[in-house]
Amino acid sequence: MKKIDEEKLRQIVGDANIKTDPSDLYIYGSDSSVHHAMPWAIVRPKTTEQVQGIMRYANENLIPVIARGGGSGMCGQTVPVMGGIILDMKGMNKILEINLEDVYCRVEPGVVDDDLNLALKPHGVFFPPTPASSRIATIGGEIANNASGVRSVKYGATRDAVLGMKVVLPNGDLVNLGARTRVEASGYQLHKLMVGSEGTLGIVVEATLSFVPIPEFRCMGVANFNTLKDAGDAIGSIMASGAIPSMLELVDDVAIKAVNKTMNLGLKEVAAALIFEADGMVKEAVDYEINKMKAICQKHNGEDIYASYDPKERDKIFLGRKSLFPALSKYDDNLASTALADDMAVPYSKMAEMAGKIHEIADRHNIVMTAYGHCGSGCMHTKILMDTRRKDQWESARKAITEVYEYVRSVNGTTSAEHGIGLSKAESFKIEKADSLHLLSLIKKAIDPNNILNPGKLSQAPEDWVTATNLRYSVNC
């Protein structure tokens, strides 16, 4: 381990904001992925000046710096594969301005998504990208990964909502990117480049975000399908029809069974269910969208089709989807739910085929995989349920993942829809972006010549994610 000058860091952020205790280091060594690596120190800056001070120190001493928000990343983005300082950005969590006249807000990066929406709610507006982890995910982390969630189909991803930002560069310089206006054509839009760069280009210390009105009416519906193909075809048809759902979610049989088992919801154990929603200021317009989607589901052999404006009914419909993540952990006492191959996007017309492919590959490799996701955005999630103690299951998982991503690329899909690349997805990412990887490296090198910002990620990420880091599981031989 490289020597860190703790005294120097203490001078910058104060005694209370630096941790080097091994138990703390261990906890900050992972996120919600399967990966683990030990950092050298945890530093929690409170101000932009402190971030600048840390960066100057790290840049001069060639010490890696990894910014971290809520730790909800699924792919190991903040796992410090080369050691270094974890910059815990949760200490910078002020909402600086809510400007209703000019329709933007300014926030520090450590603001939790739900907290921002809580602050916006009294004004009748909301920040839409909101991932499923919004209870803990920070705006900074969402920017780093171009996060999105159930409503991205209508409202877009984080990148679409970022108007500008202040960023500390590796050398400690502070730059203002973007603008506070709705349109901008003033040269390279570097704030958009920062979104999704996974902490490899700069540390976001402030973001200017747009928001939208909370709709007056919201109607949610559900349809059951006896084949995954029918459900997938319904998704494709809905999106090709020009419908504007505010949510379009798929859950497959594995997901439904998991939810029933742990929540006792009594959901019908069909091959797949679609949850769809429309929202707006005028009920007739919401009706129009809902009726359109209901009709398409019916055409594709959907059953038990039902929709409601009633908040309680809507909660009931969505409860299964909402509980899916914890429920999958309890699907089988011998199987752990791992965030592997957890996130990809394919063109709409491939949704059905993709879901089938996931099940076929899982069966062949003797693991359990589930297909679900924000299909209205082309986003398909999976989880791999496996016995993490068995080395052969890791080998199977690795083969399954490789095959899943081979399929994704073969249909012009992309490696990550909204969770980012981190470590777990590096293999597919590097194949998918083979021809532009050099361009990525050039930009990285130009902005971070000493390679101190989250080294070992994106263009530098290890292709073999199993051996690249320690796994957060004890694996027997």
Next chain:
Amino acid sequence: MKKIDEEKLRQIVGDANIKTDPSDLYIYGSDSSVHHAMPWAIVRPKTTEQVQGIMRYANENLIPVIARGGGSGMCGQTVPVMGGIILDMKGMNKILEINLEDVYCRVEPGVVDDDLNLALKPHGVFFPPTPASSRIATIGGEIANNASGVRSVKYGATRDAVLGMKVVLPNGDLVNLGARTRVEASGYQLHKLMVGSEGTLGIVVEATLSFVPIPEFRCMGVANFNTLKDAGDAIGSIMASGAIPSMLELVDDVAIKAVNKTMNLGLKEVAAALIFEADGMVKEAVDYEINKMKAICQKHNGEDIYASYDPKERDKIFLGRKSLFPALSKYDDNLASTALADDMAVPYSKMAEMAGKIHEIADRHNIVMTAYGHCGSGCMHTKILMDTRRKDQWESARKAITEVYEYVRSVNGTTSAEHGIGLSKAESFKIEKADSLHLLSLIKKAIDPNNILNPGKLSQAPEDWVTATNLRYSVNC
């Protein structure tokens, strides 16, 4: 002038696709800006391979290459300030795919915006960014400048509609950027970086674009105002209200007089008029938006408020706005309409102040300026009407422009809303982006180390736009 190996270029693109006649060179030496500079050759590639061949030749021989579409740029983006080859991309004008299932199309960069929309129309969809110059503007040019137009307030700018692209780099390498899916979180989104880079980073040879359904209902309204302040306040209130106009345009008294004079439309010569529109699939929802906007206009002392779904009535309302550009040229026989300080964006709440400021500055400098634009996106256009033969008028224009942009920056606005920077806006751009200009240079240098792609633009653009190039006017002393 540097020696170009014409024979070499002929081998790459064929005899018919290269021009070096002085009259041709002269025409391609300008766009719709005030600037002019002579290129060394005009080359019209028909294929990606030809573009690659030209770039390899140019890169080895350090010859500037400037991609050009319809020549409708207002700020001199394609004016070859350092000479070189103009790459006339209009030869690559095939629509490669319209994929209704997956809701995207693929086009070559020379496709004219209106031609794309003509091809999409039978399928009930449209490509929304559409600038006013859509009759001649090409998709490649729109990408280079992040163009947008009257509908950007609801449907966004070009950047929002670009899912991916194929780009030839300065060294001739071809790279695939982005994806064919709706969401993507796979590393740096370099296709978004290319949008707005004004031909300084790569040559777009194919673009994947999203499209949206043509709305069933469209209603357009108009309101007259006796003060510019009232009109500006109405814009701010409409946007802060959460209304979703599909168009929100301002025209001031100068604009109205110009249109009346040339078109004999008999428009009431008030201080300002707002044209507003809403669209959608459900009439009740369109009514809701229109009524909301009408009420806000009324509250801000709007008069003669009127709206209609009838296409003929809508055309009548919009005719004045549509004719504005040519009409301004005929405002006064002694005054030419120049595209100077033609485009900026400010936060919504500053619209009224901005419009007033433009008039105040113009009066003080003894020139005529008009305020109009896509105010729903925060975009404010002006034109400077002046006697271009008089040198003192150029000096006045220069001072007025400096003051206008000083104001824009003082209210957190941005130099260009949708026309790009080119040469005319370099002064304000360089001040606005002073702290990130170095970052721009680093990226430019990393991707184009020999500085052959549109040199002398963006971070390299001359601050003194009057003396930087020849002007397309004969100026007496």
